[in-house]
Amino acid sequence: MNVVPINTTRASHSVSVRDLTLSFGSLTVLGNLNLDIHDGEFLVLLGSSGCGKSTLLNCIAGLLEPTEGQIFIKDKNVTWEEPKDRGIGMVFQSYALYPQMTVEGNLSFGLKVAGMAKEEIAKRIARAAEILQIEPLLQRKPAALSGGQRQRVAIGRALVRDVDVFLFDEPLSNLDAKLRSELRVEIKRLHQQLKNTMIYVTHDQIEALTLADRIAIMKSGVIQQLADPITIYNRPNNLFVAGFIGSPSMNFLRGELVEEGGRTVFRTNNVSFSLEGYETSEPLIAGRKVVLGVRPEHIKVDGDLAGEEAHEAVVDIEEPMGADNLIWLKLAGHTISVRVGGARRYAIGAQVRLGFDMTMASLFDAGTEERI
Amino acid sequence: MADVSTLNTAAIGNDAARNRLSAGPRGKKPKKTLSRRNIMLYGILGLAALYYLLPLYVMVVTSLKGMPEIRLGNIFSPPVEITFEPWVKAWAQACTGLNCDGLSRGFWNSVQIMVPSVIVSIFVASVSGYSLANWRFKGSELFFSILIIGAFIPYQVMIYPIVIILREMGVYGTLTGLIIVHTIFGMPILTLLFRNYFASLPEELFKAARIDGAGFWQIYGRIMLPMSLPIFVVAMILQVTGIWNDFLFGVVFTRPDTYPMTVQLNNIVNSVQGVKEYNVNMAATLLTGAVPLIVYFVSGRLFVRGIAAGAVKG
Numbered sequence: 192m193n194v195v196p197i198n199t200t201r202a203s204h205s206v207s208v209r210d211l212t213l214s215f216g217s218l219t220v221l222g223n224l225n226l227d228i229h230d231g232e233f234l235v236l237l238g239s240s241g242c243g244k245s246t247l248l249n250c251i252a253g254l255l256e257p258t259e260g261q262i263f264i265k266d267k268n269v270t271w272e273e274p275k276d277r278g279i280g281m282v283f284q285s286y287a288l289y290p291q292m293t294v295e296g297n298l299s300f301g302l303k304v305a306g307m308a309k310e311e312i313a314k315r316i317a318r319a320a321e322i323l324q325i326e327p328l329l330q331r332k333p334a335a336l337s338g339g340q341r342q343r344v345a346i347g348r349a350l351v352r353d354v355d356v357f358l359f360d361e362p363l364s365n366l367d368a369k370l371r372s373e374l375r376v377e378i379k380r381l382h383q384q385l386k387n388t389m390i391y392v393t394h395d396q397i398e399a400l401t402l403a404d405r406i407a408i409m410k411s412g413v414i415q416q417l418a419d420p421i422t423i424y425n426r427p428n429n430l431f432v433a434g435f436i437g438s439p440s441m442n443f444l445r446g447e448l449v450e451e452g453g454r455t456v457f458r459t460n461n462v463s464f465s466l467e468g469y470e471t472s473e474p475l476i477a478g479r480k481v482v483l484g485v486r487p488e489h490i491k492v493d494g495d496l497a498g499e500e501a502h503e504a505v506v507d508i509e510e511p512m513g514a515d516n517l518i519w520l521k522l523a524g525h526t527i528s529v530r531v532g533g534a535r536r537y538a539i540g541a542q543v544r545l546g547f548d549m550t551m552a553s554l555f556d557a558g559t560e561e562r563i
Numbered sequence: 564m565a566d567v568s569t570l571n572t573a574a575i576g577n578d579a580a581r582n583r584l585s586a587g588p589r590g591k592k593p594k595k596t597l598s599r600r601n602i603m604l605y606g607i608l609g610l611a612a613l614y615y616l617l618p619l620y621v622m623v624v625t626s627l628k629g630m631p632e633i634r635l636g637n638i639f640s641p642p643v644e645i646t647f648e649p650w651v652k653a654w655a656q657a658c659t660g661l662n663c664d665g666l667s668r669g670f671w672n673s674v675q676i677m678v679p680s681v682i683v684s685i686f687v688a689s690v691s692g693y694s695l696a697n698w699r700f701k702g703s704e705l706f707f708s709i710l711i712i713g714a715f716i717p718y719q720v721m722i723y724p725i726v727i728i729l730r731e732m733g734v735y736g737t738l739t740g741l742i743i744v745h746t747i748f749g750m751p752i753l754t755l756l757f758r759n760y761f762a763s764l765p766e767e768l769f770k771a772a773r774i775d776g777a778g779f780w781q782i783y784g785r786i787m788l789p790m791s792l793p794i795f796v797v798a799m800i801l802q803v804t805g806i807w808n809d810f811l812f813g814v815v816f817t818r819p820d821t822y823p824m825t826v827q828l829n830n831i832v833n834s835v836q837g838v839k840e841y842n843v844n845m846a847a848t849l850l851t852g853a854v855p856l857i858v859y860f861v862s863g864r865l866f867v868r869g870i871a872a873g874a875v876k877g
Binding site for chain 2: 274281284360
């Protein structure tokens with residue numbers, strides 16, 4: 192949709208993608224894509240499967256040949272370079288450890304191929320093993336490792352190559368939930384320690400929000416929004432980004448802007464919502480069909496209200512989640528979810544009053560689905 | 564939820580109810596050994612095994628009998644006087660045409676044909692299967708299709724043209740010529756086998772090796788080969804048995820002094836002069852069939868071990 196503006200304020204770009212197009216026959220996976228990644232930045236490519244995020248990563252790695260466009264790594268045009276000459280290390284979802292080699296063999300394979308001296312190889316393996324705490328595993332075969340250990344070895348294989356850019360292709364997707372959150376923290380710590388540029392592909396929004404300096408949300412080969420996690424979460428560019436990020440997802444109310452008492456308000460099913468506090472980039476014109484998006488935690492319930500505008504709603508169902516309690520309510524013909532503290536319980540059918548925090552809400556054009 | 568809790572309280576509170584609950588079947592369901600299903604199953608399996616083993620039994624006992632005993636006509640009776648004379652004769656003295664040095668010459672011819680054919684065909688097929696699976700080049704799909712079509716053309720159609728080609732190359736009637744023929748004819752099915760196997764290996768391994776800087780031969784030799792023992796064993800079984808048992812190419816493309824074992828066996832068994840020495844014929848046939856049999860027994864074990872060693876996921 193909209194081309195992401197190229198950030199020109201910082202001079203050094205670790206990775207730059209220029210007008211990248213990739214098609215398989217008549218199928219265009221990536222169309223004219225531009226992306227600049229700063230030195231030492233942790234960039235997450237986020238999107239559902241088939242959106243082209245892994246394809247983009249493979250292009251940067253040199254494993255796929257672009258149909259059109261250029262790729263720069265450290266200001267060097269690497270479009271025609273072999274993967275090994277690009278100064279990258281890559282970690283795969285399925286670990287891709289060589290099953291017949293020991294952990295040490297896996298770590299040293301690339302260095303041996305490059306013809307590095309034995310002492311240097313040993314030094315690098317020792318360093319990587321220390322950073323990743325896999326020293327006791329060096330003589331084991333991958334089959335004798337657990338999933339988390341295997342992924343650590345896979346990261347080690349990228350580490351020993353002493354590269355500028357790390358590429359991660361859904362590295363945690365094969366692990367169970369507990370290990371995933373542990374390794375997520377480790378990857379973040381690794382980034383803070385090494386300060387390398389990291390490009391990380393995932394479909395998991397929690398991973399994206401927790402790890403990223405900036406997130407690029409992709410859909411059908413196009414970057415929808417490129418921004419830091421807070422901006423992505425609170426000021427989504429369009430309806431797709433707003434719906435993709437956040438769990439439970441944002442509430443969407445379809446309606447239109449109308450003139451009421453000298454003010455423009457949002458009206459849906461004959462219920463009007465004041466838009467006071469909403470930061471808009473363009474004047475709000477009455478008659479425009481819009482979608483109002485509010486996150487479940489940006490709706491106040493009963494006691495939290497401080498005299499602002501409120502609407503009657505009926506509790507439909509309750510989902511206690513421990514720390515929070517998610518309640519689903521009927522409001523003006525819509526079903527909306529509200530997140531409240533875990534201790535607050537509501538009976539089904541109870542009448543409550545809701546107030547929307549418009550400073551945190553999002554308004555989208557119903558036609559273009561772009562943020563207003 | 565509600566149902567379970569009421570059931571629990573009822574069981575604890577009421578002894579009669581608890582007894583009724585615990586009296587029912589528990590644990591593993593007992594199975595009858597002599598069920599109808601088992602009798603059918605083992606009966607049919609036993610009959611089938613007997614059907615296939617009986618001729619082998621006849622061959623073994625006949626080969627261990629002397630001719631006088633055979634003439635009595637009891638083909639199923641075990642040998643009264645065990646003699647290994649027929650085996651020695653089959654191996655070293657049986658006559659085909661003017662040569663009277665037994666099957667041993669055919670055996671060594673077959674070995675000389677088989678070993679290079681198997682090695683060369685498996686090497687070429689594995690490399691081409693690997694490049695077709697991992698290094699897609701322009702026209703690789705077309706190339707593969709043509710190769711596959713080759714597997715469906717009957718051999719007989721190609722015999723005469725190949726005779727002419729070999730004659731022009733000056734290798735007609737030599738072992739080299741037959742080796743070339745076996746290598747080429749093994750190519751379609753072996754390439755298909757290897758391509759499909761390499762395509763089933765995780766693509767990310769190949770990508771990881773490329774990132775590590777390994778080239779075409781390094782990835783083949785150090786990543787792919789060590790993971791492919793099972794498919795190499797399968798290809799070897801196919802080629803060894805196929806080439807060893809081949810009769811048609813052997814009889815067409817070689818001369819009497821380079822005949823493979825199968826052709827020589829045929830000449831011994833079907834020779835019309837003198838008495839039919841059944842015991843020698845049986846021994847000769849068993850000797851010829853021994854090689855594929857041994858290959859099956861030895862590599863079958865290797866095969867299983869290969870599968871276990873190649874386990875990637877866990």
